[in-house]
Amino acid sequence: MSLAEAIPKIPRIIVPRTAGVIALDPPLSGEAREVAVHRIKTLLRERNAVLVAHYYVDEALQCIAEETGGTVSDSLDMARFGHEHPAETIVVAGVRFMGETAKILNPEKRVLMPALEAECSLDLECPAEQFIPFCDAHPDRTVVVYSNTSAAVKARADYVVTSSIAVKLVAHLHCQGKKIIWAPDKHLGDYVRRETGADMLMWNGACVVHDEFRAQALEQLKAQHPEAAVLVHPESPAAVIALADTVGSTTQLIEAARNLPNRTLIVATDNRIFHKMHQAAPDKILIEAPTGGHGATCNSCAHCPWMAMNSLRALLKALETGVGEIHVEERIRVKAQLATQRMLTFAQDLKREVMGLGDA
Incomplete structure (x- = not known):
């Protein structure tokens, strides 16, 4: 299908x-x-x-x-x-x-x-009244939803994930032989699928900010700043992700800004992250990645209208x-909390495992 x-x-x-x-x-x-x-x-x-x-x-x-x-x-x-x-x-x-x-x-x-x-x-493009029957039609699949969803959608999920842990959690499920329903961000879902090889049936949503980043314009900007590293949030299109030196969640991108040796950074996510990036790396030059429009014609101009x-x-x-x-x-909250808690437990177990390896 x-x-x-x-x-x-x-x-x-x-x-x-x-x-x-x-x-x-x-x-x-x-x-x-x-x-x-x-x-x-x-x-x-x-x-x-x-x-x-x-x-x-x-x-x-x-x-x-x-x-x-x-x-x-x-x-x-x-x-x-x-x-x-x-x-x-x-x-x-x-x-x-x-x-x-x-x-x-x-x-x-x-x-x-x-x-x-x-x-x-992403929330608006994944209405519970359509998502729930879609999940019911595929009972053999484990439902994994991104945190950018309503409480009602989270209540139908088996797991809630953030971008920082999505790849590791889906890889864990894939190793167990589970097939996935993923919602709602198609770009993040595609990135997770390519990283894990999991069988994923994906919802067709996108972030109005990250969907606006354009690979051709980014290539041109990279040519103007060959010394720059490119930091990309995985909600961006695959062609933009392919140009990245670092792909990661908001927190991971801030850490990359701090730790990368490059003095100039091209950043493909909402430009308000620059406040924390400047705190983390005050000596770095931050440049917005190019979007699909300019001025009044731009849907986001690298900043979410909401x-x-x-x-x-x-x-x-x-x-x-x-x-x-x-x-x-309350009925919805309890179910949504269960799916969210599964992720938190997984994250805690993962942290213990990493600390254990470090001790060894």
């Missing part, structure tokens, strides 16, 4: 323009910015709340998280940090599935988001009014 025959037809989503989103809520500057930051820090303390921010949100929110005892990280570590932190409220600066993941792992805590309307194209909805104003409003609270139906 071909991919076109196997995967249900998903209506294409309407993607907001990043520039338009920012124009609706332009960044604060000067005294107004200072006042907002001070008020946010005060409210975090008064509300017994901790701010967890994704690498892709505005630098101002990342700084507040760092300065108030929160964290800036990937989606899973954001949720784990919130679980381990004593705060009663977790404020998630990111997109909706990240808030849901925090609630899945922290049911006893209040979870707020500055922009509850901040979606993810991530751009996280602003100082939105964060302040969430803390002042409580708007943007995440709720997950």
